[in-house]
Amino acid sequence: MNEKVETLKKELTERLEEVSSFIDLGTVKTEFLGKKGKITELSLMIKTLSPEEKKDFGRLLNEIKTFAEEALQEKQDSIETLIMNEKLKSERIDVTLPGTNIKNGSPNMLEGMIEDLEELFLNMGYDVVEGPEVEKDLYNFELLNLPKGHPARDAQDTFYLKDDELLLRSQTSPVQIRTMLANAEKGPVRIICPGKTYRRDDDDATHSHQFTQMEGLLVDVGISLADLKGTFDVIAKHLFGENVETRFRSSFYPFTEPSVELDVSCFNCGGKGCPICKQTGWITVGGAGMVHPKVLSNCGYDPEKMSGFAFGFGIERLAMLKYGVTDVRSFYMNDLRNNSDRKDV
Numbered sequence: 001m002n003e004k005v006e007t008l009k010k011e012l013t014e015r016l017e018e019v020s021s022f023i024d025l026g027t028v029k030t031e032f033l034g035k036k037g038k039i040t041e042l043s044l045m046i047k048t049l050s051p052e053e054k055k056d057f058g059r060l061l062n063e064i065k066t067f068a069e070e071a072l073q074e075k076q077d078s079i080e081t082l083i084m085n086e087k088l089k090s091e092r093i094d095v096t097l098p099g100t101n102i103k104n105g106s107p108n109m110l111e112g113m114i115e116d117l118e119e120l121f122l123n124m125g126y127d128v129v130e131g132p133e134v135e136k137d138l139y140n141f142e143l144l145n146l147p148k149g150h151p152a153r154d155a156q157d158t159f160y161l162k163d164d165e166l167l168l169r170s171q172t173s174p175v176q177i178r179t180m181l182a183n184a185e186k187g188p189v190r191i192i193c194p195g196k197t198y199r200r201d202d203d204d205a206t207h208s209h210q211f212t213q214m215e216g217l218l219v220d221v222g223i224s225l226a227d228l229k230g231t232f233d234v235i236a237k238h239l240f241g242e243n244v245e246t247r248f249r250s251s252f253y254p255f256t257e258p259s260v261e262l263d264v265s266c267f268n269c270g271g272k273g274c275p276i277c278k279q280t281g282w283i284t285v286g287g288a289g290m291v292h293p294k295v296l297s298n299c300g301y302d303p304e305k306m307s308g309f310a311f312g313f314g315i316e317r318l319a320m321l322k323y324g325v326t327d328v329r330s331f332y333m334n335d336l337r338n339n340s341d342r343k344d345v
């Protein structure tokens with residue numbers, strides 16, 4: 001009997017050595033411990049034995065059963081460990097590998113510029129006002145003292161939509177008109193109006209058929225050119241640093257009288273002359289002037305009692321100067337490969 005048990009143990013051990021999957025393990029288990037398994041069959045022999053023999057046989061039977069259960073369990077554990085190790089190997093993540101470089105977005109330069117200027121003006125008590133991009137000829141030109149056929153319209157040729165009366169606004173100045181017309185008491189006005197504008201320009205490094213302007217308008221009692229100068233000074237220093245100086249250069253706009261060009265001393269060379277200021281020491285950043293009496297009266301204001309100044313900046317131009325962007329088209333291109341102006345990494 002002893003021998004039989006020993007052979008079974010040996011047989012089981014050998015069978016288990018070949019096992020490498022749960023399926024094989026199941027087969028071996030049935031083979032030995034199943035209803036018709038070798039150990040089960042062995043236990044049936046108990047009936048044929050005498051009481052004395054039964055005692056020994058029972059002990060041997062328990063021993064082989066325990067042995068088989070333990071051996072099967074051991075094998076099951078080792079298969080589980082094997083599978084787990086393989087899984088760990090195949091799903092291994094090397095945390096020391098550098099990750100895929102995800103390009104972070106950054107705030108749009110033009111939006112950033114507008115928000116920065118808005119904050120500056122809000123702190124000075126101005127309101128931010130917006131107007132429609134599809135505008136009436138009346139507001140974009142006529143009430144701004146640019147009647148039909150006026151030669152100054154040529155510089156602001158734009159896209160017309162209907163009967164020459166509706167157009168894509170060529171400047172943000174019509175927002176001045178809208179605001180003054182809407183002000184029923186004809187009291188003071190203090191606004192800036194940022195927004196998109198359009199012109200029939202051929203696109204190149206410095207021209208775009210669509211661009212962004214920011215207009216400013218201040219109307220009150222006793223406003224003079226000195227107020228404009230002081231305001232421009234604040235803007236210039238805010239944008240280009242405390243050391244820049246400002247100057248007016250006489251100019252012409254139909255909606256202002258007198259009209260001026262707004263120049264800042266070159267923030268790059270300090271006024272000595274360099275490629276950015278084209279060796280002049282000065283950079284023109286916008287246009288401005290005292291609101292023309294005709295424009296005031298067109299909007300119901302009495303030019304004898306009230307006066308005001310207005311100014312206009314091209315936001316792209318300011319951003320190009322401030323951030324060293326060399327092609328205005330870079331603001332609108334979304335193919336980063338061709339975007340040589342982008343300095344982000």
Ligand code: DAH
Nearest residue numbers: 171256287288289310311312
């Ligand atoms: N609208 C002018 C332009 O687009 C810029 C400008 C000049 C606006 C003088 C003004 C101003 O309000 O007073 O060229």
